[in-house]
Amino acid sequence: MRPVSKGYLACVGCLGAAALVWSGWSFFVRHSSNWSTETLVTLLLLLFLSWVCCCLPLYIRDDCTVDLSFISILTSTLLLGPEAAVLVSAISFPFVVVSTPDGKGYQHIFNTSPLKTFFNIGDHALSYWVGGLFYYLAGGVPGDISLPGVLLPALFFLLAAMFFNAVVMLLFYMLEYGTPFYPTIFQMFMSLLPSVACASPIGYFLSMLLTMKSGVWLALLFMLPLLLARYSFKLYLSFQRQQHSMVEALTAALEAKDTYTKGHSGRVSAYACRIAREMKLPAKRIELLRTGALFHDLGKIGIPDAILQKPGPLTPEERTVIQTHPLRGVGILENMDAYKDILIFVRNHHERYDGGGYPDGTAGEDLPLEVYILGAADSYDAITSARPYCTARTPQDAGRILRAEAGKQFHPAVAEITAALAESGELTRCIPSQEETGGGVC
The missing domain is CATH 1.10.3210.10 (Hypothetical protein af1432)
Structure with missing residues (x-):
C-alpha cells in the first residue's frame, strides 16, 4: 500500500475516533437525564442485533457483501439518536467474526490489519455522525417516530451517511489505484442504495415494536423471519456461485487444451x-x-x-x-x-x-x-x-x-x-x- 494511502486510512480512523468520543460524551453525559433501564436494554439489544447481522453477511461476490446491520443503525438513530448509532456500530465491529467467501476460514480483527480495522471503524463512525448532523438539520427528534414527521429526518440521515461513506471509500481508491471520481462515486452510491432502501422500512418497523409493551421480545421474534429470508437468499446465491464456478472450470479446461x-x-x-x-x-x-x-x-x-x-x-x-x-x-x-x-x-x-x-x-x-x-x-x-x-x-x-x-x-x-x-x-x-x-x- 502506498504511504499516502496509509496516511489517509490513519487520518480517517482518527477523525472517526473523535466522532466516537463526541458521540459517547453526548449520549452518556450530555443526555444522561434521559437515561432509564429501558434505554439501556434497547441499546444492548441493538448492539446484539448489529453484531449478529454483521456476522452473517451475504457474499454477492468475493469482494462484495451485504448485511442487515443497517436495520439496527437506523433503529438506533430513530429511538436513541445518531450518537447511539455511532456507538452501536463502533462497539459491535471489533467482535464481528465473518466466514470467508470459500467457507474454509474466518475473518476477524486478529487476522486483519490493525490499520484497516481502525479505518473501517472510523469510516462508519464518521458516516453516521455526518448523517446525524443532517438528521438534526431536518428536525429529527430521537424517540419521535410519528408519521409523516419522521420521514424527512430519516431520509436525510440515510442519504448523507451513504454518500459520505461512498466518498470516504472512493478517496482511498483514488489515492491507491487512481480511480476516477466520476462516474465511480455514482456507481458506489447506487450500489449501496438497494440494500439500504430495503433495510430502512424494517428499521422503522423495529423502532415501532421497541416502543410497545414487551417490545424487546417482539423485536427478537420480528428478526426470526428475516434470518429465514436471509438463509433462503444465501441458498440462491450459493447456487449462482456454483454455476459460475462450473463455467469458470470449463473456461480453465479450454485454456489448458x-x-x-x-x-x-x-x-x-x-x-x-x-x-x-x-x-x-x-x-x-x-x-x-x-x-x-x-x-x-x-x-x-x-x-x-x-x-x-x-x-x-x-x-x-x-x-x-x-x-x-x-x-x-x-x-x-x-x-x-x-x-x-x-x-x-x-x-x-x-x-x-x-x-x-x-x-x-x-x-x-x-x-x-x-x-x-x-x-x-x-x-x-x-x-x-x-x-x-x-x-x-x-x-x-x-x-x-x-x-x-x-x-x-x-x-x-x-x-x-x-x-x-x-x-x-x-x-x-x-x-x-x-x-x-x-x-x-x-
Missing part, C-alpha cells in the same frame, strides 16, 4: 472494458460486457484439439467446424439464468459490421454497440498475440488494421476509438492491472 486461448479471455475482457469506458457506456452495460468477454470463447471446449492446436492455416472444412463455437457456447450457457444476458456476446462476437460474419450474418445497427466492442477487443488481442503460424504484431499495426476495416469488419466508431487506444498504449497498460486482479478490469 489450447495454449493460444490461455489468458486470451481475460485480456479481451480488460480491453473491452477500457474501450467501453472510453465510449462512455453505463457501468451496468460495461459489467455485462466484462462477463461476456470472459466467456465469449467457451464454445471452443467442444472443438477437436487437432483443429484448435493446428500449427498452420485451417482448411475450409476445419474453419467450418471452428465457426460453430459461438453456438456451442450458447448451448452451454442458455439454461443458466445467471448468464442469459451475456448470450448475445457469446453468439455474436464474430459478426461483422458489414454482415459478413458468423453465425447469422447480422449487420449494422441490428447488434448492440457492446458486441462490436467485444469483436474489436477480440481482434486486437489476436493481432498482437503470437500464434503457431504467425508472429505478434505491434499495437500500431493493430491500429492501422482497425482503421482499414472500419465500416467493414468493425463498427466505425468502435474501430476509431480502439485504434486510438492501441496507438497511445492505453490498451497495453490495462493488462498489468488485469493480471494482478485475476480478471478483466472494468
Whole structure:
C-alpha cells in the first residue's frame, strides 16, 4: 500500500475516533437525564442485533457483501439518536467474526490489519455522525417516530451517511489505484442504495415494536423471519456461485487444451472494458460486457484439439467446424439464468459490421454497440498475440488494421476509438492491472 494511502486510512480512523468520543460524551453525559433501564436494554439489544447481522453477511461476490446491520443503525438513530448509532456500530465491529467467501476460514480483527480495522471503524463512525448532523438539520427528534414527521429526518440521515461513506471509500481508491471520481462515486452510491432502501422500512418497523409493551421480545421474534429470508437468499446465491464456478472450470479446461486461448479471455475482457469506458457506456452495460468477454470463447471446449492446436492455416472444412463455437457456447450457457444476458456476446462476437460474419450474418445497427466492442477487443488481442503460424504484431499495426476495416469488419466508431487506444498504449497498460486482479478490469 502506498504511504499516502496509509496516511489517509490513519487520518480517517482518527477523525472517526473523535466522532466516537463526541458521540459517547453526548449520549452518556450530555443526555444522561434521559437515561432509564429501558434505554439501556434497547441499546444492548441493538448492539446484539448489529453484531449478529454483521456476522452473517451475504457474499454477492468475493469482494462484495451485504448485511442487515443497517436495520439496527437506523433503529438506533430513530429511538436513541445518531450518537447511539455511532456507538452501536463502533462497539459491535471489533467482535464481528465473518466466514470467508470459500467457507474454509474466518475473518476477524486478529487476522486483519490493525490499520484497516481502525479505518473501517472510523469510516462508519464518521458516516453516521455526518448523517446525524443532517438528521438534526431536518428536525429529527430521537424517540419521535410519528408519521409523516419522521420521514424527512430519516431520509436525510440515510442519504448523507451513504454518500459520505461512498466518498470516504472512493478517496482511498483514488489515492491507491487512481480511480476516477466520476462516474465511480455514482456507481458506489447506487450500489449501496438497494440494500439500504430495503433495510430502512424494517428499521422503522423495529423502532415501532421497541416502543410497545414487551417490545424487546417482539423485536427478537420480528428478526426470526428475516434470518429465514436471509438463509433462503444465501441458498440462491450459493447456487449462482456454483454455476459460475462450473463455467469458470470449463473456461480453465479450454485454456489448458489450447495454449493460444490461455489468458486470451481475460485480456479481451480488460480491453473491452477500457474501450467501453472510453465510449462512455453505463457501468451496468460495461459489467455485462466484462462477463461476456470472459466467456465469449467457451464454445471452443467442444472443438477437436487437432483443429484448435493446428500449427498452420485451417482448411475450409476445419474453419467450418471452428465457426460453430459461438453456438456451442450458447448451448452451454442458455439454461443458466445467471448468464442469459451475456448470450448475445457469446453468439455474436464474430459478426461483422458489414454482415459478413458468423453465425447469422447480422449487420449494422441490428447488434448492440457492446458486441462490436467485444469483436474489436477480440481482434486486437489476436493481432498482437503470437500464434503457431504467425508472429505478434505491434499495437500500431493493430491500429492501422482497425482503421482499414472500419465500416467493414468493425463498427466505425468502435474501430476509431480502439485504434486510438492501441496507438497511445492505453490498451497495453490495462493488462498489468488485469493480471494482478485475476480478471478483466472494468
